[in-house]
Amino acid sequence: MTDNSALDPEDRKIVTLARSARARNGVPEGAAVRDDTGRTYVAGTVALDSLKLSALQTAVAMAVASGAKSLEAAAVVTEAESASDADRAAVRDLGGPGTPVLVAGPDGSVRETVTAG
Numbered sequence: 001m002t003d004n005s006a007l008d009p010e011d012r013k014i015v016t017l018a019r020s021a022r023a024r025n026g027v028p029e030g031a032a033v034r035d036d037t038g039r040t041y042v043a044g045t046v047a048l049d050s051l052k053l054s055a056l057q058t059a060v061a062m063a064v065a066s067g068a069k070s071l072e073a074a075a076v077v078t079e080a081e082s083a084s085d086a087d088r089a090a091v092r093d094l095g096g097p098g099t100p101v102l103v104a105g106p107d108g109s110v111r112e113t114v115t116a117g
Contacts, residue, residue, distance in 0.1 A: 071095030
Protein backbone atom coordinates (compact mmCIF):
# COMPACT_ATOMS: atom_id res chain seq x y z
CA MET A 1 0.00 0.00 0.00
CA THR A 2 1.25 3.50 -0.86
CA ASP A 3 1.05 6.43 1.53
CA ASN A 4 -1.14 8.83 -0.47
CA SER A 5 0.64 11.81 1.06
CA ALA A 6 3.78 10.62 -0.75
CA LEU A 7 2.02 10.83 -4.13
CA ASP A 8 2.55 13.69 -6.52
CA PRO A 9 -0.28 16.23 -5.95
CA GLU A 10 -1.57 15.67 -9.49
CA ASP A 11 -1.72 11.91 -8.91
CA ARG A 12 -3.51 12.45 -5.59
CA LYS A 13 -6.00 14.59 -7.50
CA ILE A 14 -6.92 11.87 -10.00
CA VAL A 15 -7.31 9.32 -7.20
CA THR A 16 -9.66 11.72 -5.39
CA LEU A 17 -11.63 12.37 -8.59
CA ALA A 18 -11.94 8.63 -9.26
CA ARG A 19 -13.15 7.98 -5.72
CA SER A 20 -15.69 10.81 -6.01
CA ALA A 21 -17.07 9.43 -9.29
CA ARG A 22 -17.53 5.99 -7.73
CA ALA A 23 -19.33 7.38 -4.69
CA ARG A 24 -21.43 9.97 -6.54
CA ASN A 25 -22.70 7.53 -9.14
CA GLY A 26 -22.99 4.46 -6.92
CA VAL A 27 -21.01 2.34 -9.38
CA PRO A 28 -18.50 -0.46 -8.71
CA GLU A 29 -15.54 1.54 -9.99
CA GLY A 30 -14.51 5.14 -10.53
CA ALA A 31 -11.59 6.24 -12.68
CA ALA A 32 -9.76 9.34 -13.81
CA VAL A 33 -7.05 9.92 -16.38
CA ARG A 34 -4.78 12.92 -16.95
CA ASP A 35 -3.75 13.77 -20.49
CA ASP A 36 -0.44 15.21 -21.64
CA THR A 37 -1.78 18.77 -21.28
CA GLY A 38 -2.94 18.25 -17.69
CA ARG A 39 -6.65 17.93 -18.43
CA THR A 40 -8.50 15.27 -16.45
CA TYR A 41 -11.35 12.99 -17.47
CA VAL A 42 -13.46 11.26 -14.84
CA ALA A 43 -15.85 8.34 -15.28
CA GLY A 44 -17.65 5.49 -13.60
CA THR A 45 -18.53 2.00 -14.71
CA VAL A 46 -20.99 1.79 -17.62
CA ALA A 47 -23.31 -1.20 -17.33
CA LEU A 48 -26.08 -1.06 -19.92
CA ASP A 49 -27.69 -4.05 -21.59
CA SER A 50 -26.01 -3.07 -24.86
CA LEU A 51 -22.77 -1.54 -23.57
CA LYS A 52 -20.40 -2.61 -20.78
CA LEU A 53 -17.28 -0.57 -20.04
CA SER A 54 -15.12 -0.42 -16.96
CA ALA A 55 -14.61 2.98 -15.39
CA LEU A 56 -11.05 3.17 -16.71
CA GLN A 57 -12.12 2.25 -20.25
CA THR A 58 -14.82 4.93 -20.07
CA ALA A 59 -12.36 7.58 -18.83
CA VAL A 60 -9.93 6.74 -21.65
CA ALA A 61 -12.79 6.90 -24.18
CA MET A 62 -13.80 10.31 -22.83
CA ALA A 63 -10.21 11.54 -23.21
CA VAL A 64 -10.03 10.29 -26.80
CA ALA A 65 -13.43 11.78 -27.63
CA SER A 66 -12.20 15.12 -26.26
CA GLY A 67 -9.11 15.12 -28.46
CA ALA A 68 -6.43 13.90 -26.03
CA LYS A 69 -3.31 12.70 -27.82
CA SER A 70 -1.60 10.97 -24.89
CA LEU A 71 -1.98 10.18 -21.19
CA GLU A 72 0.34 11.01 -18.30
CA ALA A 73 -1.38 8.87 -15.66
CA ALA A 74 -4.52 6.95 -14.76
CA ALA A 75 -6.23 6.00 -11.52
CA VAL A 76 -8.97 3.52 -10.71
CA VAL A 77 -10.83 3.09 -7.42
CA THR A 78 -12.05 -0.47 -7.17
CA GLU A 79 -12.56 -3.44 -4.89
CA ALA A 80 -10.44 -5.52 -7.29
CA GLU A 81 -6.86 -6.23 -6.28
CA SER A 82 -5.37 -4.80 -9.47
CA ALA A 83 -6.20 -3.15 -12.78
CA SER A 84 -7.49 -5.66 -15.31
CA ASP A 85 -5.58 -6.48 -18.48
CA ALA A 86 -8.33 -4.78 -20.52
CA ASP A 87 -8.05 -1.60 -18.42
CA ARG A 88 -4.28 -1.52 -18.76
CA ALA A 89 -4.60 -2.09 -22.51
CA ALA A 90 -6.95 0.90 -22.88
CA VAL A 91 -4.48 3.12 -21.01
CA ARG A 92 -1.57 1.70 -23.04
CA ASP A 93 -3.37 2.42 -26.34
CA LEU A 94 -3.44 6.14 -25.58
CA GLY A 95 -0.58 6.66 -23.14
CA GLY A 96 1.95 4.00 -24.02
CA PRO A 97 3.31 1.07 -22.02
CA GLY A 98 5.03 3.17 -19.35
CA THR A 99 1.92 5.10 -18.29
CA PRO A 100 1.36 4.64 -14.55
CA VAL A 101 -1.97 3.23 -13.39
CA LEU A 102 -2.73 3.87 -9.72
CA VAL A 103 -5.03 1.26 -8.20
CA ALA A 104 -6.84 2.39 -5.05
CA GLY A 105 -9.35 0.77 -2.75
CA PRO A 106 -12.78 2.25 -2.01
CA ASP A 107 -11.26 4.33 0.81
CA GLY A 108 -8.94 6.00 -1.71
CA SER A 109 -5.75 4.37 -0.42
CA VAL A 110 -3.47 3.47 -3.31
CA ARG A 111 -2.74 -0.27 -3.16
CA GLU A 112 -0.35 -0.39 -6.06
CA THR A 113 0.97 1.47 -9.05
CA VAL A 114 1.44 -0.58 -12.19
CA THR A 115 2.35 0.42 -15.71
CA ALA A 116 -0.01 0.10 -18.64
CA GLY A 117 2.71 -2.16 -20.10
